[in-house]
Amino acid sequence: MHFTHDEIQKLPRVLSAPRFATYLSARNGNKEQALQLYQWNLEVSAAFFVPLQICEISLRNSVVQAIEFAYGLNWPWEKSFEISLRSPSTGYNPRSNLISLRHLPTSGKIIAELKFVFWEKMLTSGHDGVLWNPYFRQIFPNTDQGKTVQALRGHANQTVLKIRELRNRIAHHEPIFNRPLQQDYLRIHEVISWADLTAAAWTDKIQTVTDLIRAKP
Template sequence: MPTRFSNQLILDLEAVLSPPRFATYLREAGGDRQKAMALYCWNTDVSAAFYVMLQFCELSIRNGAVEAIETVFGANWHLNRGFVYTLPAPARGYRPREDLADCAAKLPTAGKVVAELKFAFWRFMFLKGQQPRIWDHHLARTFPGYDKALTLSQARARLFDDIDEVRKLRNRIAHHEPIFARNLAEDHARIRRIIEWRRPDVAAWLDGTQQVTTLLAGRP
């Protein structure tokens, strides 16, 4: 992207972005419109770079969870009432039990259900209540790279916390929101940790291909 913007281009870009959205960057840049645009471009680039890692992270989470769930509840776990009733049914906010029921009713296979469930669903798979029935027996197998200095309960709790923060980052990127105010180095570490716990060799491979750390070092 350009490193120098004409005044007209800044006005045009501000119209595309919307003045309130651009104002977020303008405040961070101390009112300097050139610096604000440079920050916006950097935010866009680093968001794109994170998106690559988020794909591997999300697949690590959901496929690791599915492997464990299938072992306990069978290949048709999405139809197993015993499993369904392990899910919370809050009065407000996201409802994992309802999400699963909706997907199971309209989709023909467990694989299609997995692809359709919201990312928030998988966070609920790592709640404390799932520890004895799923993670005490299957965390070490499905996330073999987990930190062995932690107990299985601590590892499950770490995954839950990491997934929650990754979900927040993912949602901001998906909605084209600024992420520059987050601790992006910590976000990168969380994402990498989840992938490493699932398959260490994949995390090591991504170290040589990802662009996040380079972009973080070059923030304007």
């Protein structure tokens, strides 16, 4: 990555001093090297959207399958499902998130609009009795058969939390260059593989994240 004199002088001002300072500090004040790192951060962030999208769709479709087994096809309007959702007074509220979307005409449209954190919160212990004890192994057949459902579900919850943290940083245009990005990708691959090994292999085939990680300036 090479930058012209004008780019080196003007781009840091366009990006803003506070934002660029993170990259400048990481490259000991060298503006050109900081710009190289910034550009690489842009490229690897964009590349992550492909596996992240596959991961989110795979995860939510699997969780929906378990919900449908337990609550039926009209689960978004089932009172028993609504009651099963947490409703904290502060922070993210899964119950409110669902209720706010009930004006939509189909469950498919509701599924598409529910926040990613909704699916993460479905993987908490409060849903073990109705969802995960009976259905976890059915919807995630490629998880470790030697572990208990509770252990697998707990691991799934923490794994998806870390993936959501990465997703949010990318969505808010934050630096990710100092994250363990190879480990981040492996988590995404792991979640996809729980439901379908072919989908995980396809993700490996089409993603460009790992090549970019190796090309970090």
